[in-house]
Amino acid sequence: MNWSVLLSLKRYGDKNKRLRKEQDDTRLGFEVDYDRIIFSAAFRSLQDKTQVIPLSKTDFVHTRLTHSLEVSVVGRSLGRIAGKKILEKHPHLKDSLGYRFNDFGAIVAAAALAHDIGNPPFGHSGEKAIGEFFKNGMGQKYRTFLSDVEYQDIIDFEGNANGFRLLTQSRDGVEGGLRLSYATIGAFMKYPKESLPKKPTQHIADKKFGFFQSGKEDFEEIASTLELSSRNNNSEISYARHPLTYLVEAADDICYTIIDFEDGINLGLISEDYALEYLIKLVREKINTKKYNALSFQEDRLSYLRALAINTLITDAAATFDANEEKILNGTFDTSLLEKSKFKAQIEDIIALSIEKIYNSNEVIEKEIAGYRIISDILEVYTSALIRKKEHKASNYDTLILQTLPELYKNTETSVYEILLNACCFIASLSDSAAVHIHNKIMGKSL
DSSP: OHHHHHTTOOOOOOSSOOOGGSSSSTTTTHHHHHHHHHHHHHHHHHGGSSSSSSTTOSSSBOOOOOOHHHHHHHHHHHHHHHHHHHHOOOTTHHHHHHOOOOHHHHHHOOOHHHHTOOOSSHHHHHHHHHHHHHHHHHGGGGGGOOOHHHHHHHHTHHHHHHHHHHOOOOTTTTTTTOOHOOOOOOOHOOOOOSSSSOOSSSGGGGGSOOGGGGGHHHHHHHHHHOOOBBBOSSSBBBBBBOHHHHHHHHHHHHHHHHHHHHHHTTSSSSSSSHHHHHHHHHHTTTHHHHHHHHHSHHHHHHHHHHHHHHHHHHHHHHHHHTTHHHHHHHHHHOOOOOGTTTTTHHHHHHHHHHHIIIIIIIHHHHHHHHHHHHHHHHHHHHHHHHHHHHOOOOOHHHHHHHHHGGGGOOOOOSOOOHHHHHHHHHHHHHHHHHHHHHHHTTTTOOO
């Protein structure tokens, strides 16, 4: 793979090349990407979607929105640091083509801002709940209408694939979705493969999938333009990652490792003394003991250690990226950057404690159980109404239900796969509170 191609400013529908040296430095194309994402309805809905604690009523914990903003800030730093090194190694990018280190930061920041844009309500349990409905729930009845790969799309419903759909899907009057630069979309594509075969290798890019069958043509167009390396000699679609995807992933990994941990402390799920010990192990080389000991309040101690920890991991991840740039460019770097971190043991200790004390806490588990039921009930009502309408068997109740569905998801003059996928994507578009509100209505609780 070649950096001059990977940094493409091309957008959907472009007839002429967009050259970096011709860009207006006051409003770069990559910065336009950031603006388009942050003003999108899908991004705004993240303000009421779970990061760790579903339906939390406190001000302490992060939503998908605050998490995404923080990941974007970390990603911008990672991109700028990596960009400086890349331009030193490949001076023609700057001298002949006009790229600057800030471009790398802008691409990673925009892709990181969008990294959770396709996630359903109720955190990762929301993805599982959608899949379970079709795999083991009432949605099993639709299996015979779907090909193997279409069925896999919905039983393993994937927020990353839905994010790609949101960013790129054309609809009437809106060609190419948000029309982001291909460089930003490439950096966003964490798992550049289709849903089958499932986890064909241990390569990090094969862990999940990155697009639905409905978006296959868009995906291949972007991957082809960026000249991503093909990783499959068979008919299945699988590519090497865009190199900057590793930085987007690292930014996400850094934030959820440190900041989810901080949420657990603020919620009292992890004792301060116990938690500070874990963080201090991570930042021991950089901590100013005198400054730390002068901090009287827990909030200030946590903020100081959090900032040090994030900075430490940014520096480490950027160094790992630089050391492995050649492998990353040829598609043979098969793990995340943090997996190669010299702080791997400390990171694993923090994550293990977070799993035990936060992710498996009664508060999280009880609300995830509620989320499963809410999503299953909503899917049953809407999928049944949509399919019966397609078969010209809609009841009065079905007609009423479909009146509450946004126009974007109402089309029944299409395949069963598209109808079911639209229903799933409607559910994924809902905030936690909106899902609860709809569930209350269909259960008759709001009358």
